[in-house]
């Protein structure tokens with residue numbers, strides 16, 4: 001019920017259209033109901049022998065019917081156009097809300113939800129909801145008016161004949177309800193199976209490069225065929241149900257005609273019924289039967305619409321873990337003193353702490369480097385600063401202010417991040433760089449590109465800054481993409497910088513190029529650098545070695561070498577080229 005209440009809420013902005021829609025639906029049904037009545041009343045006139053009487057009666061009859069059908073058609077136009085539009089408006093509203101909400105959800109949500117499912121919520125679920133939103137009330141209305149109206153007329157015309165028909169209807173209703181349950185189950189199964197098909201498709205397409213490079217197309221095709229065929233079988237069960245429902249429905253309808261003819265004939269013979277009423281009966285049975293079909297379709301639509309709406313609510317009810325606290329403040333005139341004070345952290349789905357009691361400070365404008373084996377928690381430490389996750393113990397401060405007391409937007413505006421994976425949006429190079437500062441001028445963009453050492457390369461492209469980099473920027477090399485992402489951060493110009501393995505995916509040559517840009521970027525900014533290649537962090541003010549057990553060593557490069565511990569060991573290994581790639585594992 002709560003679901004329905006929340007659903008109705010979305011009608012509110014469009015209630016005028018909604019009520020007009022229902023009024024039009026009423027008119028459409030009433031006109032259908034009126035025709036047999038009009039026919040019935042004019043029968044006596046039309047059956048007189050005098051042709052002049054008939055001719056005189058025809059004109060007003062034709063005019064009356066003409067007006068009636070014009071009104072009905074206009075109503076139909078309104079229902080089909082504005083009724084659908086109402087559904088489309090509601091769909092738009094919900095989709096926008098969902099999008100806005102998706103943007104707010106935290107990293108922890110995205111760790112456990114797949115983008116294929118989210119897409120299907122944004123597209124197909126909402127479409128089902130819109131269909132139901134508009135057809136639901138309207139069809140229910142039309143059907144009920146027709147069923148009740150025609151039954152009332154059946155009783156009025158001849159109550160004796162209506163009684164056996166009423167009994168048949170009760171049978172039909174009970175039968176429909178039982179069939180309906182079976183049908184619902186098959187509809188549900190249908191949705192699950194098409195979900196499997198989509199998931200399989202999405203997974204293969206997302207990983208198509210891997211599929212092709214392993215030449216595993218056959219395996220993927222088999223997997224897809226399985227889910228594709230599963231959907232077919234599920235539809236088969238569904239159509240079987242529908243077929244038997246339709247068949248029985250038709251049989252009941254036939255029985256109604258049969259009873260009308262036989263019992264009606266009997267009543268006529270007994271003088272308890274007028275022969276002309278028999279024809280009316282047949283017409284009203286037709287009107288009476290047709291909405292039953294519509295009602296069945298409606299239950300399917302409702303099932304789809306409401307289950308889609310429930311899935312929609314599920315997302316809308318997921319609260320972002322990370323949001324502004326009540327009296328969150330803006331960060332002003334950031335100097336950039338970053339301090340981790342005794343922090344601990346564990347990921348939600350996992351009780352073992354990734355970090356416990358870690359403390360360090362970075363004076364404003366200075367740099368710190370985190371090194372250590374993969375899985376030690378370096379990225380996690382970085383993610384805590386812009387509050388992608390919140391610490392579970394201790395606190396992190398910027399210029400003495402707890403990051404949790406700051407407005408998220410303001411906090412994140414002051415932190416620039418360069419990561420190993422670069423995501424370029426669909427669009428031009430210019431737009432991608434400008435992402436660092438919406439509304440940046442062309443001069444600013446070029447200046448940032450120059451600082452990131454990518455300007456010359458861009459200039460040489462046929463379209464220059466207007467080169468389209470396409471989905472995921474596939475047309476650029478890893479190093480070029482990385483420099484675009486560095487240009488973005490130059491443009492953003494944040495006082496605090498996180499470089500998380502920014503060069504790890506690159507070959508030595510590109511790394512050397514980018515290293516220079518990164519050094520320029522880090523100048524006068526508080527910087528946390530994570531790097532596997534130790535040569536890149538030699539000049540950091542402090543180096544912290546993080547292992548799974550926490551901070552193992554800390555100090556400057558020279559101090560750590562003198563200490564002759566873990567760092568010195570790895571450094572020597574890399575320096576002496578024992579490990580060709582120079583990776584610390």
Ligand code: ADP
Pocket residue numbers: 111347350354373374375376377378379380381
């Ligand atoms: P590093 O960057 O030093 O390689 P990470 O910070 O990425 O290490 O990971 C530290 C630990 O946290 C690892 O044991 C890893 O498995 C775990 N971890 C990382 N990300 C998540 C996550 N989203 N959910 C659960 N555990 C995670």
Ligand code: MG
Pocket residue numbers: 378379380
């Ligand atoms: Mg990492």
